[in-house]
Amino acid sequence: MTDRVALLPSGFRDRLPPAAEAASALTRTLVDGFAARGYERVSPPLVEHEAGLASWLGKPLGGALFRTTDPTTGEGLALRPDITGQVARIAATRLAAAPRPLRLAYAGPVLRGRAGQLSPERELTQTGAELIGTDDVAALAELITTAVEALTAAGVSGLSVDLTTPDLVAELAAVPWPVSDLPGLLAALDGKDWGLLEIRERAPYRALLEAAGEAANALPLLAKIAPDLSARLAALAALLPGVRITIDPTERHGFEYHSWCAFSLFGHVNGQPLRAEIGRGGAYRVRHPDGTEERAAGVSLYVDMLVDAGLGASARRRIFLPEGTLTETGAQLRADGWATVQALSPDDSAEGCSHVWNGREAVAKG
């Protein structure tokens, strides 16, 4: 019986005190950061028709979905793996007539059918901002700056951004470097596999693997392959002073629907580097019901790893009120910002409290 109660499916967990509170405090801090830059909150549902989740972005959603059946209608439904596609739906339908650029923010759980490479979690708290109507350098700079500000307010330091160019390989494969097997080339580049790039038609793509690393070194190399793109990335980097920028033109992992530029965010907590990316985003297209496509860009941040790193802990002190403490005393302490824990019987202990009320004042527990 205990086993049945204790075990959750792999990739799912309970959050206990104080981590559960930390998660919601951190989510609040991040969404407040988006709100400070004019991004207004929307709240789409956890479950939708699968087509509703997948069809509003210019390219299909990757990854495995959790599916369920609507017990009322028998229809197949899917649990959202990402909120960006839902915001695209809202922008293309209910807010189609709203003035552009449209700034929307969101926060909530997302469910992944398969865990990522670096973490076993399949339920994640995603929060983010989407800018609908533009995907130029200024738009990406605003999103990255907004994310950096929000993460800094949450306690992350040493932020860096890895810029990637999801459309580039397919564009080069159209002209000037045609290949007979584009998926094969993409797999070779994904694996950064020099051996597989020995085939003659793939050889030019080795230069792309070399055009990676610190922006100052990589952008001049990328300029020899894609001068316009390199100039746009340089303009973007110039709008992000104080943020370390690296370039990885062949990185596609997790960027299924992104277009000319995408990015991953990395950072430190208490001087230690976080083990994986904190968030990512980039340019993409919103597909409207009439078939037209609208430019957009956005960023999503993931709260769970930040909680695990110890951020978001509540500063509120807990005080134990022995039996018989006056009602007004408790009310005053709460008004002063304390969390009060009222003894309900003479046996109750001050376990878990930082202070005890001695009848006159708060005494720190030794």
Ligand SMILES: N[C@@H](Cc1c[nH]c[nH+]1)C(=O)O
């Ligand atoms: N939702 C994407 C990132 C993104 C937001 N907007 C555009 N892209 C992700 O989590 O990977």
